[in-house]
Amino acid sequence: MKSLLRIVLLSSAVFSSFASAVEFKQVQANESSVTFGYKQMGVNMEGKFAKFTAQTSFDPAKLAKAQARIDIDLSSIDTGSEEANDEVVGKQWFNAKAFPSAGFISTGVKALGGNRYEAMGKLTIKGKTLDVTAPFTFQASGTRGLFDGVFTIKRLDYNIGEGVWTDVSTVANEIQIKFHIVLIAAPNKK
């Protein structure tokens, strides 16, 4: 009897320690978004990617184990105008036939204090992989975790916009990528 009680107590202790270290895992695709901003002829433009998948696990208490992977379906791009949508999947821009997706894989997460963090990782676009650093904030409310971040890339680093489009006075080189990812805490395995 005594040993049985011990097992019950022990297992419930283990269970509750799991429960306190909430791990945010399930990405809510319909609430999450990946958008981008750029300047065209000095005018601010906005666009978004309608289709992407994200696998993330994040526990503020165990940053060393945090992981994120985001894959973006480039053909789902919405630049804000149809004419441009047709253009940017083409060879000179994303060449989406040959490189249908762009991906980010995290290599580490650093705490910056408060709810601010920084994700380091590798961004692959059009066959080119470069290191990027994306500051983000994380807010948990109940079982929901919200990630919000912005980082800037230079499109020419990835050969996005070749030929005549290398002219950055028309379409600026700097592209701000904004992500808003909603995660639900994973129900813990008993």
Place this chain on the structure above:
Amino acid sequence: MDTPIQRYNNTAMALHWLVALLIFAAFPLGVYMHDLPLSPTKLQYYSYHKWIGITILLLVIARVVWRFTHRPPPLPESTPRWEVVVSHITHLALYGLLIVIPLSGWLMSSAKGFQTVWFGVLPLPDLVEKNKELGELLATVHQGLNVFLFLLVGMHIAAVIKHKFIDHDQILERMLPKGKSK
């Protein structure tokens, strides 16, 4: 024809010819840019067209203010009544179109999701939200109004030619700086 003709003043002439010049730039540019394949050049031409168009709007507003605060030189006594009426209507319609056309362009740009930033410096507010159907409608309106403008400018120029070469009066000279007339 020995009596000295009464001319428009320098302000009115400067505004008239500047606006004329800019229309002769904005109009063909608008027609031409539309069918270009997407390229940096196309984006530049669209911006130039929008900048010139907004400049026309401002200059025409200045012209309207001038017109309200000044009396244009009277037409020759001999001018037939119907010509007076038709010229008034034409001029009024030209002023109207030169205000409504740029406004429709501005609104169209907002509806299409491309803000207008005058000369890349002064952002004009987006008075309507981005809305594809509205954008297409306003593009049609802009185009339709321009057909009117084309016809009216044609009439305007035909009238000048008639006055110069048929009536042999000095209607054109009223809008030309001194020295050109005998």
